[in-house]
Amino acid sequence: MLAGKRILLIVAGGIAAYKSLDLIRRLREAGARVSPVLTRAGAQFVTPLSVSALAGEKVYTDLFDLTSEAEMGHIQLSRVADLIVAAPATADLMAKMASGQADDLASTVLLATDTPVLLAPAMNVRMWQHPATRRNLATLQADGVRLVGPNTGDMACGEHGPGRMAEVPQLLDAIRDALADGPLAGRRIIVTSGPTHESIDPVRYIANRSSGAQGAALAGALAGLGAEVVFVTGPAQVPPPPGVKVVPVETASEMLRAVQAALPADAAVFAAAVADWRVSNASGQKMKKNAGGLPVLEFAENPDILATISRMASGRPSLVVGFAAETHDVERHATEKLARKGCDWIVANDVSPGTGIMGGAENQVTLITAEGGEAWPRMTKEQTARQLAARIAGALA
Template sequence: MRGIEAGNNLLLGVTGGIAAYKSIELARLFRRKGVEVRVVMTEAATRFVGPMSFQAVTGEAVRVRLFDEAHEAAMGHIELARWADHLLVAPASADFLARMAHGFGDDLLSTLCLATSAPVSVAPAMNVNMWEHPATRANMSLLADRGVRVLGPASGDLACGDTGAGRMLEAAEIVSLLMYPRKTGLFAGEKVIVTAGPTREAVDPVRFISNRSSGKMGFALAEAFAEQGAEVLLVSGPVNLDTPAGVRRLDVQSALEMHRAVFDNIRNADIFAGCAAVADYRPENPSDRKLKKNDDQMALSLVKNPDILAEVAALENGPFTLGFAAETQELAENARGKLAAKGVDMIAANLVGENLGFDTEQNALLVLWSDGEQRLPKQPKKGLARALLEIVAEQYQT
């Protein structure tokens, strides 16, 4: 999908939700970048933000109703659809995304989504349970299959008091994601999914099983892919890291959540890089109440988590797969075994301990593929990621 540039015409759709106030800043920032902005609001959106606020920022009248005699005498909605170089719906509510996915055209904004030939992006905003509902996940998959670009949502504290995924991205981040320069580089135009960080497997509401992964290597890899022109989705476990520029991020907690996020998006991916330290096991029966310290010992029954990397590698006509292996001994032998067992195209292996691997700024890698290998010496993880991508690019093109 091509980006937005200065001089382009942006049609900004605003649907009903508390995040609608963010779209005023969004319109202002696009205007500062030299983009012409016209705003279309749903009736529900006007309950949260007044049309005059957008008119003051854009200098353009705001459209709300489909059957507006002042505009529809000359088929104004079709003219508006033709005017747009890009259509962005922000915030996009669960209800609007559902109607959009199923081709409804019962108001002005949904009609424009059907009538425009311009690229379409959406910035979802809703309660975490609504975002994670199977119906919403299915709707998002349908939209992605049709080429709609999904921006976010972010995770954090929500207006309703819940915490989790569902926050609309901040205005500056949306502008950064859409106003990118023309893509060049080793992976120009390729769609890449990177997983990063640890997963947390709940024991009870306050305890979990996890590992020492900081996510730094995965984030460096996502940044390097974006620098080389790829469209990157970063699926991250719980880490304290900023999202790299030009990267779309989905935050998850558990291995099952990461599995779902990956497979909701994998059909469109050209490359999958499984850099996350996904827990191999999870508690079989996590308690819904805090477990009390009563006995000297406690037995915890664990069950296997799905192997995300192996499942992606096994997909028919699936993406190029890059896996990671963290080992404490016999690095080459264990990594070569993992390469064969999981059926991946390439493995990047590293030793952990002795100031390598987890919780460090530097690392070294042994990169293996079916008929070759290459060692990358100890260096900062961002430089290591860039060097790794040069090897990936050669094998991917082959």
């Protein structure tokens, strides 16, 4: 389970930091790579040299280290790991995470990540029981952060109670569980992707300019967080990700039937670029070009998959997410679509020709919810998928 996995280990300030040295050794024995981040307070308990020697990698300590930023910037550092572990996770670090502070490397990495996070709290019993810590803990758990410990026992300060960091075997088990399951373990999610093809005749069809890359990336990201993913895909240009149940379809009607057959589900994400219309008088034979005139195509409206699922009287997924590909007034059109379709979120993007997004490797989206629009920076479709998957995990937690 740990072989080949990359763990980003944050070591914060506390006497329990000595356990992190043994944790590094045990992780490496199991075949994992460990990239350590040592806070300034953590360096008061264990030295960068000892951490680096055990990890066999550079220790990252300073947010503004120009050498480190040139080799691996803090944004990249936050996203290359399979799991981020903070051990020990101090009350201060948890408070920063809960309030979204980013004033050092560790807190910045934790705020910039879309990777699953596991915390091993370690603090004085009174600090652990304080209402502020309990509020922060509730916020972090609602955000999808996993916990291991703390244990009850004697403290270095002489007090007794909950607050001792979990022992290394417990940490290893929790890391294995986090990598095996993820925050979406036990959740069933439907993802639609790719274009649909609506036949004109046996050799011609109507379609959208969708490669299916964003939907495939999202299905893979959700599966990576432990979800059971039913991937309903039209004729896409990219292969489906591993670890998902693939249901190939061609038309909008087939896609709707496949989605309905996949229910019940905890969430449904409609990333497919479904054709709005189909040819109602499609020919069973190839249409021939005649000198006498042009063929007359009659159109009918395709079923509205997003609205159909969003407005189900019973059995509706608790979270329904639609996509809106627009060429102008993106946020306005997407907000109107949110209300019109009855879904919970809309992921909107500008696919006008100058953006290079439709069929490209990058995306720039605005997440529309009942609270308004949240513009995300331009990034790869894989990064967009991981960020959206993390938000879905938080919403379902």
